[in-house]
Amino acid sequence: MNEKARDEMIRTEMEWIEISEEQRRKEELIKKASKDKRYAMEGDRKADMLQQLGSKQKHRNNLNAYEIQLESEKQEERKIEEAKKKHNLTLQFRKSVQQLKKHRIEDARINKKLHSIE
Structure with missing residues (x-):
């Protein structure tokens, strides 16, 4: 019985x-x-952060593109204004030239009359 109890004890211990x-x-x-x-939750959190960064970057890129577009529109407006100024100056110059021609013609007539009177 002693051996049986010991086997039972060993089996129980095992x-x-x-x-x-x-x-x-x-x-x-x-x-x-x-x-x-x-780790999965941390990975999800990192993925969310990367997605947010990507969204921010995309937004930033859109803003940059919009700013570039605005700048090019401003440059176009400046070019148009410069062209208008040049055109106006050209018109003023032509008017001045025409007035000079008229004055010369008048001066020539007056000189002719003066010469004929003398």
């Missing part, structure tokens, strides 16, 4: 060891799963 080993494996799996879940 079962406890197996149970504790199984329990330990389960705990390790749970820890690993929680780590994996934490």
